[in-house]
Amino acid sequence: MALRWSRIAPQLALTPALAVTAVAFVGSIGWTIYLSFTRSRRLPEYTIDWSEWGRQYQRLFNDAAWGISLRNLIVLGLGSALAIVFGFILAAMIEREKRGESFFRTVFLYPLAVSLIVTGAAWRWMFNPELGIENVLHQMGLTFVNFSWLASAETAMWGIILASVWQSSGFYMALMLAGLKSINSEIWSAAKLDGVPIWRLYVEIIIPMMKFTFITCAILLSLGVIKAYDVIVAMTLGGPGQSTYVPAYFTIQALSASGNLGYASAAAVMMLVITAIVFLPLVLLTAWQQRRRAEAVR
Known part of the structure; x- marks a missing residue:
């Protein structure tokens, strides 16, 4: 018993x-x-008109703002991938230079302690042409500098990417640092004895050995990009115009500003589909790599 x-x-x-x-x-x-198949407005309606069951999705794909959101999602994802690159570079520098490791690790991790709302508000102030970096540089005589990125539809997304990379690079640095410390120290010693250039050591040995760390970072990055909302609200509110709309912001706007529950549900379902398309291949790749490693050990 x-x-x-x-x-x-x-x-x-x-x-x-x-x-x-x-x-x-x-x-x-x-x-x-x-609800995405219904005509729900501010309150849910549970009757589906089967003659127009895909009405909300048809409206969604014909909405120019949704197209902008998808394009910005790709731009934000590619731009935010720089956080992984910078995180690896910072981790490699800290790993090679033992002195002051704790200090620099704390400094680079500090932005992670700040919420994206606070990060967005701080960077919005820095992009302000009257109060921020541009004003300081103009007072120094560098009047040709233009740092008011958020005021232009062509550069606003780059300002958001810059703020996101600044906020998240420390997090990926910590993950990369953990991956670097798990590598056998004999590999470093053998490479040093053989006179292998440091760049070649990283490219041909260290980075392939850290593939699981990179996959983990890619999964976390993709999930963060797909649900990006607070940094958009803090920095641009989707503007100028609709130039910085992303799917999460579009969905909340459809629900709160337009009061269209069915339309917002359709956008949320498409966000789920996007998450599955991005997330599942990475998970399957990780499982496949782990299976190969287990078979190699046996």
């Missing part, structure tokens, strides 16, 4: 968590998908 109870107890302990997941996560996804 004691042995049987020891087997049942873990399942019983997990039951509340599974129930919450089923209701709050799976149930919410199902409810959102259902």
